[in-house]
Amino acid sequence: MPELPEVVTVVKLLAPKIIHQTIVKFEIYYRKLLWRNEVDDFKQRVENQTIQNIYNKGKYIIIELENDVIISHLRMEGRWSVEPQKQLSYKENWLEAQFIFQDGNVLRYYDSRKFGTLEIVSKATFLSGEALKNVGPAVLDPNLTAKYLYDVFRKNKRPIKTVLLDQSIIAGIGNIYDNEILFAAKINPLTLANQISLKKVENILKHAHNIIEHSISVGGTTIHSFAPQKDVIGGYQDFLKVHGREKQECYVCQTKIEKMKIQGRGTYFCPFCQK
DNA sequence: ATATAGGCCTGACAGC
DNA sequence: TGCTGTCAGGCCTATA
Numbered sequence A: 001m002p003e004l005p006e007v008v009t010v011v012k013l014l015a016p017k018i019i020h021q022t023i024v025k026f027e028i029y030y031r032k033l034l035w036r037n038e039v040d041d042f043k044q045r046v047e048n049q050t051i052q053n054i055y056n057k058g059k060y061i062i063i064e065l066e067n068d069v070i071i072s073h074l075r076m077e078g079r080w081s082v083e084p085q086k087q088l089s090y091k092e093n094w095l096e097a098q099f100i101f102q103d104g105n106v107l108r109y110y111d112s113r114k115f116g117t118l119e120i121v122s123k124a125t126f127l128s129g130e131a132l133k134n135v136g137p138a139v140l141d142p143n144l145t146a147k148y149l150y151d152v153f154r155k156n157k158r159p160i161k162t163v164l165l166d167q168s169i170i171a172g173i174g175n176i177y178d179n180e181i182l183f184a185a186k187i188n189p190l191t192l193a194n195q196i197s198l199k200k201v202e203n204i205l206k207h208a209h210n211i212i213e214h215s216i217s218v219g220g221t222t223i224h225s226f227a228p229q230k231d232v233i234g235g236y237q238d239f240l241k242v243h244g245r246e247k248q249e250c251y252v253c254q255t256k257i258e259k260m261k262i263q264g265r266g267t268y269f270c271p272f273c274q275k
Numbered sequence B: 001a002t003a004t005a006g007g008c009c010t011g012a013c014a015g016c
Numbered sequence C: 001t002g003c004t005g006t007c008a009g010g011c012c013t014a015t016a
Helices: A004-018 A039-046 A124-130 A147-154 A160-164 A173-182 A198-217
Strands: A024-028 A053-057 A058-062 A070-071 A079-084 A095-101 A105-111 A116-122 A258-262 A265-269
Touching: A004 A079, A004 A105, A004 A198, A039 A070, A039 A116, A039 A258, A070 A079, A070 A124, A079 A160, A116 A124, A116 A147, A147 A160, A147 A198, A160 A173, A173 A198, A173 A265
Parallel strands: none
Antiparallel strands: A024 A095, A053 A058, A058 A070, A070 A116, A079 A105, A095 A105, A258 A265
């Protein structure tokens, strides 16, 4: 599911429901959700802690407790939900973990594909940067300048499509927005990163900002399954220009949109607009 | 150091 | 109605 706009949407919806809530009990139903922590350790560290804040860095969701920080990644299908104990928003066999609050509501994590991960680290470790050391500046981070990107691209011989997906260079772009950004910037996805001029990098960044901001403003993109919460969907799927539009006409030049695989990812582009 | 393939999982959908 | 194969918003690891 989620790329930056979807993660931001989830965080916005979750924030008022979980900040200042105290976790009285933690229960887990899918051991591998905690890929780096022991269950007992995780449980002991979250119980009786109050949630202080929630925000995101790229596609990662950061939930701050008093002493520790929970790092959540939804991967393809992860979903968070705050709900009454007796009411499950999604299928019971998707439920992987739950945090029971003092007020009786429950913060639940569901994942139909079981790809998502949860990790807890101390605040000191988190502040050291160790936990997210492979996560670069986020798309909308003011530190992400065209000059920085240009310098990274110059040393990179991979296709631009692949480089934009590299979270250590830019955090937050996934396959959908990668396709959309390259279409907007009129750049062929196979173009090698080191062949792109500074002017074109500026253009890519400008379109990345526009597209990501627009998508955030309408609550992200819902295709396949993304839902920020039960019965709520995003709105950006109505604005997609190439993603998922194989064999349909380009809105700009009427050429048929094509699909190819780059590094195993479905890549949609207009062969005329993106030469 | 870098590029690719495989793996993690399930659900939806197309084609037979 | 199945059954089989393919594909899917991501990322990590092992191998070449």
